[in-house]
Amino acid sequence: MNILKLENLSVEVAGKRILEDVNLEIPKGEVHVLFGPNGSGKTSLIMAILGFSSYRIVSGKIWFNEIDITRMPINERVKLGIGVAFQTPPVIRGVKLGDIIRIFIGNGTNAGQRQRELTKTLNIPSEFLSRDLNLGFSGGELKRSEILQVLAQKPGFIMLDEPDSGVDVENLELVGKILDNFLKGRSGLLITHLGYILRYVDADKAHVLLDKTIGCSGKTTEILSHILKEGYKWCEKCPTLRKRRYERRISQQL
Amino acid sequence: MSNTKKKALRAKDKPAALGPDLKLERFSRNSKSWPSCPVSSLPEDILRQSLNVGIRPDEKGRAGTYFQIDHSVVFQNVQKTFDGQVEIMSTKKAFKKYDWLKDYWWRLIDVDSDKYAALAELKWDYGYFLRVLEGQKVTLPLQSCLFVSKDNLNQNVHNIIIAEPNSEVQIITGCAVHPIIQRGLHIGISEFYIKERAKLNFTMIHNWAQKFDVRPRTAALLEDNATFVNNYICLKPVKSLQMYPVAYCKGTNSRVRFNTILYGTGDSYLDVGSKVVLQGGGSRGEVVARAVASDSSQIYARGLLVGEHKDSKAHLECRGLLASDTSSIHAIPELLGKISGTDLSHEAAVGKIAEDQIQYLMARGFSEDEAESLIVRGFMDVSIFGLPDSLRDEIKKMVDTTTERAL
Numbered sequence: 001m002n003i004l005k006l007e008n009l010s011v012e013v014a015g016k017r018i019l020e021d022v023n024l025e026i027p028k029g030e031v032h033v034l035f036g037p038n039g040s041g042k043t044s045l046i047m048a049i050l051g052f053s054s055y056r057i058v059s060g061k062i063w064f065n066e067i068d069i070t071r072m073p074i075n076e077r078v079k080l081g082i083g084v085a086f087q088t089p090p091v092i093r094g095v096k097l098g099d100i101i102r103i104f105i106g107n108g109t110n111a112g113q114r115q116r117e118l119t120k121t122l123n124i125p126s127e128f129l130s131r132d133l134n135l136g137f138s139g140g141e142l143k144r145s146e147i148l149q150v151l152a153q154k155p156g157f158i159m160l161d162e163p164d165s166g167v168d169v170e171n172l173e174l175v176g177k178i179l180d181n182f183l184k185g186r187s188g189l190l191i192t193h194l195g196y197i198l199r200y201v202d203a204d205k206a207h208v209l210l211d212k213t214i215g216c217s218g219k220t221t222e223i224l225s226h227i228l229k230e231g232y233k234w235c236e237k238c239p240t241l242r243k244r245r246y247e248r249r250i251s252q253q254l
Numbered sequence: 255m256s257n258t259k260k261k262a263l264r265a266k267d268k269p270a271a272l273g274p275d276l277k278l279e280r281f282s283r284n285s286k287s288w289p290s291c292p293v294s295s296l297p298e299d300i301l302r303q304s305l306n307v308g309i310r311p312d313e314k315g316r317a318g319t320y321f322q323i324d325h326s327v328v329f330q331n332v333q334k335t336f337d338g339q340v341e342i343m344s345t346k347k348a349f350k351k352y353d354w355l356k357d358y359w360w361r362l363i364d365v366d367s368d369k370y371a372a373l374a375e376l377k378w379d380y381g382y383f384l385r386v387l388e389g390q391k392v393t394l395p396l397q398s399c400l401f402v403s404k405d406n407l408n409q410n411v412h413n414i415i416i417a418e419p420n421s422e423v424q425i426i427t428g429c430a431v432h433p434i435i436q437r438g439l440h441i442g443i444s445e446f447y448i449k450e451r452a453k454l455n456f457t458m459i460h461n462w463a464q465k466f467d468v469r470p471r472t473a474a475l476l477e478d479n480a481t482f483v484n485n486y487i488c489l490k491p492v493k494s495l496q497m498y499p500v501a502y503c504k505g506t507n508s509r510v511r512f513n514t515i516l517y518g519t520g521d522s523y524l525d526v527g528s529k530v531v532l533q534g535g536g537s538r539g540e541v542v543a544r545a546v547a548s549d550s551s552q553i554y555a556r557g558l559l560v561g562e563h564k565d566s567k568a569h570l571e572c573r574g575l576l577a578s579d580t581s582s583i584h585a586i587p588e589l590l591g592k593i594s595g596t597d598l599s600h601e602a603a604v605g606k607i608a609e610d611q612i613q614y615l616m617a618r619g620f621s622e623d624e625a626e627s628l629i630v631r632g633f634m635d636v637s638i639f640g641l642p643d644s645l646r647d648e649i650k651k652m653v654d655t656t657t658e659r660a661l
Contacts, residue, residue: 073621092629094631
């Protein structure tokens, strides 16, 4: 059974088409990676899956656990078990990171202990919790704060938007190992530009987002080694991509 | 007749420079007399209202208490353990005790500045005298409550607050009305004297009524190395509130900070500013204002920084959040540099609740309403007040309860 299925998904932002006929299936229990050059629409895909209002679904469907969530409010989707660690979360003054974590953990008998364990695991000092959400956080702190929130939420499916960007070497290993452990028995979609996080996280399959759609899919190690060797120029050689570009050009001329 | 009285008489019809002009004769001066009694024995509905403005009837966790209802002083007491550290009494009683009090009376505020100040002199209804003695660090906050129990009443208080050299204290003042009250006029004159190396943190919480008018007139004088933090919160509806407190940083290295949190509801008219005059070398000022306008409320968030010393610095920050399309926030930050070397700056921003913030919180599972409520409550974050943890948590809880009901 698929935990997530995108069916011919096309998305617009401010009237501009940014995703075209995206098809993606993530079976339950699998972790997939989404590669793609800067600006290819990886983050937009996550926003569309979540239902952010600026990302208008023009056509296609989003299925989560076989439920059509295409028109569902964001929080309803999240309640079904979707969690997300954003790449650039907004600053929310006065709302403390600790307040959010406490809401997720609740007031149960072991709540305090669980919070301490989580922060310790992620190497987050306790005073960090009394800071305004995302205000003045460094790149690495932002990532760890996002992951802390996801760990506290315990979703069944987790989307991680570049959890490795801006993280120093020590914390990359820490974050990578924690995520790998957390993803065991769960499903996920992991966006990474350079694949650093994949040193620690096992991914079942990889996809490349190019020209507004999933250009190719395959074994994570194979795709990653091509990208690391040649960059996304490697994709330019792809006959499928060339054929699609040719067809698009023709249809535009008509 | 004293000169002060004569000046007041001459100004009795003088409108204020800001805010709607009120017809003073509309308000009643007749009130019943309340007998002195412990705060905890006051009627339940009064206690409940005063709790909402931070006043603890059991006096637990407070070094001393002043409680005034209408034109009567019902309670004035310092806890035994703080005897010899601090004095609390009505200003009328203080006048009998201290001849020198006249030197502090109408020294920072002109009695003829407008008809409200004049009325406070001509029809004076007590007010509190709080004095922390030299070198005393008062470990618990003092509390004072100014309460109106009769509809359409005019209450005029004149408060004197003195922090003697090298003293430290926290004061929490709550102004509230009985739940049956709709209309009325409260005028509060407050003169603060923060002497050498003294530290005063003053938090004022207002809970008025939908048709109630309020005209506080506040000024503070800071001597060498003195620190004054003035916190103000108004979360409940009020017909009109106009105030523009001023701090004169006269002393060398004196520090002042004004923190204001306004939550406009109904058709409230709030015109609130903070003014800092930097006169001493090394003096510093900071003004922080957070205003949320909902329903049809109108908020004027003013600020004026005046640099009169070459080594002085101040910053003003005003953020406004529009929670409805029928409300308005007018931020008016002003800087007046009178000498080169002074360093004054401001930033102001007014806007609606950002969609990306709402959606971010929704992506954490909160509903749209819950997300908005979290953002608004976070926006009115009392941790900017610089209070000790226990008092901060107490006030935060109070703000949360009030806003939770309103949102």
